[in-house]
Amino acid sequence: MLVGGVSEASPSRRPRVALLPRLMPAVLEVADRHAPQGFEVVVADWRRNPEHALATVAEADFILALAGAVTPAVLDAARGRVRLIQLLSAGYDEMDTARAKEYGIPVATNGGANAPSVAEHIILLILASYRQLVEVAARVRRGAWESPFTTSRLTYEIGGKTIGLVGMGNIGRALARRLQGFETTLLYYDVRRLPEEEEQDLDVTFADLETLLTRADVVSLHLPLLPETRHLIGEAELAMMKPTALLVNTARGEIIDEVALARSLAARKILGAALDVLAQEPPPAGHPLLDLDNCLITSHCAGPTFDSWPRRFQNGFANIARVAQGLDPKWLIP
Numbered sequence: 496m497l498v499g500g501v502s503e504a505s506p507s508r509r510p511r512v513a514l515l516p517r518l519m520p521a522v523l524e525v526a527d528r529h530a531p532q533g534f535e536v537v538v539a540d541w542r543r544n545p546e547h548a549l550a551t552v553a554e555a556d557f558i559l560a561l562a563g564a565v566t567p568a569v570l571d572a573a574r575g576r577v578r579l580i581q582l583l584s585a586g587y588d589e590m591d592t593a594r595a596k597e598y599g600i601p602v603a604t605n606g607g608a609n610a611p612s613v614a615e616h617i618i619l620l621i622l623a624s625y626r627q628l629v630e631v632a633a634r635v636r637r638g639a640w641e642s643p644f645t646t647s648r649l650t651y652e653i654g655g656k657t658i659g660l661v662g663m664g665n666i667g668r669a670l671a672r673r674l675q676g677f678e679t680t681l682l683y684y685d686v687r688r689l690p691e692e693e694e695q696d697l698d699v700t701f702a703d704l705e706t707l708l709t710r711a712d713v714v715s716l717h718l719p720l721l722p723e724t725r726h727l728i729g730e731a732e733l734a735m736m737k738p739t740a741l742l743v744n745t746a747r748g749e750i751i752d753e754v755a756l757a758r759s760l761a762a763r764k765i766l767g768a769a770l771d772v773l774a775q776e777p778p779p780a781g782h783p784l785l786d787l788d789n790c791l792i793t794s795h796c797a798g799p800t801f802d803s804w805p806r807r808f809q810n811g812f813a814n815i816a817r818v819a820q821g822l823d824p825k826w827l828i829p
Contacts, residue, residue: 607665
């Protein structure tokens with residue numbers, strides 16, 4: 496069972512999991528259903544009560560958390576005791592992974608638990624951009640019921656398009672499976688090419704990045720933020736894309752050079768961009784992408800659907816149980 500406040504350890508000393516941060520009650524109920532027997536799970540709110548959170552971590556064997564909750568102070572409290580930091584998220588750039596490595600604490604991602612949610616959101620972004628959904632809905636609310644035959648705004652279909660997938664991890668593969676029903680041509684680029692049988696199963700064709708950018712009608716990014724992926728898409732890469740191309744990013748904002756993207760969109764050098772992530776979140780006033788009518792932005796909400804939480808907790812608790820049994824954890828970050 497989950498413990499919400501300060502917890503006294505039982506005499507038998509069950510393995511303790513510190514769950515950070517406090518999530519909404521409905522999500523905590525999901526966590527409670529999936530918590531393994533024999534473990535004590537203590538919920539700690541690192542924002543509202545940092546002292547309790549650090550005290551909980553200091554007595555924990557495992558941490559189950561969103562990456563942003565694993566602060567340097569949490570890592571300091573975990574040093575010498577915590578056996579695994581199990582993330583509920585796929586991304587890990589919000590935490591100091593170098594410090595975790597220095598302290599000898601392995602860190603694992605969520606094993607692709609949010610991949611179906613993100614894949615659906617990518618398709619949503621493509622369709623909403625192609626059909627100008629946000630602007631059309633806003634015009635209806637303002638009383639403008641425009642005929643598509645009289646407006647100058649062009650709309651498009653996914654069917655028949657070439658979709659370029661940059662990154663073929665859990666999200667890239669989940670997206671490829673879902674796009675098969677849209678009768679698209681799928682290209683992909685990754686530093687590790689898939690086995691031939693998996694390429695055939697997903698109906699994807701490997702291409703180098705330049706070829707993908709040149710040929711794709713939609714370019715979708717699903718990569719971790721690393722030194723080698725920061726500003727992977729910059730002015731030169733944007734110039735390779737078709738003038739009718741759409742750029743989609745649900746990974747990390749800094750993978751794109753946002754200044755270069757704003758210039759490209761303002762000059763109508765590509766059709767548009769659909770972004771769930773930005774380099775700075777929330778964006779500051781005057782951000783160059785906010786006022787562009789060909790840039791759709793959502794608030795880093797692709798992953799956390801309610802349906803994703805059972806998968807996150809199943810994966811997280813299963814990985815914690817592996818380590819408790821003396822096995823190596825899955826999904827360790829590089």
